[in-house]
Amino acid sequence: DQQVKQNSPSLSVQEGRISILNCDYTNSMFDYFLWYKKYPAEGPTFLISISSIKDKNEDGRFTVFLNKSAKHLSLHIVPSQPGDSAVYFCAASPGEKLTFGTGTRLTIIP
């Protein structure tokens, strides 16, 4: 049973516009949510996280929104840049082990 779901396998966005990546989860016990970015032939790198007691966390061009009632979170990237082209993984934890989604491949079109 997949507890963290990223239903869009791919997304293309024009450079300079907003990129919105979505993630749904089923486990109410998750207390932290994280986004990772992965380039080909590299390991995932941490981008931003949010606690379950918050609904928004912002870090530069990246903002994560959490809607607990809908069990949904989203990552907003604005403005989108060519270097943002990568696979983005949503992850969640009820403690020390992370559960990952399947990833969304973001392509920024120049």
Add this chain to the structure above:
Amino acid sequence: EADIYQTPRYLVIGTGKKITLECSQTMGHDKMYWYQQDPGMELHLIHYSYGVNSTEKGDLSSESTVSRIRTEHFPLTLESARPSHTSQYLCASSESYAAVSGANVLTFGAGSRLTVL
């Protein structure tokens, strides 16, 4: 500059061979993890360790084994590789969860891509 190192990056071997994937970190992290990922799929936790001489199996059953004799080293071994073991293996580490307030942020290595013929 990478703080967690995995070798080899790529490995192609025949069925039945024994292989060891190496993972070392220089951050002094107590916790280390092995994840397995197939293309287009989620990362699956196969092993983790909370410190020296501590190893646990993850959520995905795996025929591999791990050891943690030193804090910085967490190798993964397959005694007899099969084509079904073809995958990417990602090693990660994190600080003690109790020592920091906030999310358990994992730092990943670049991965080892294993192909078994």
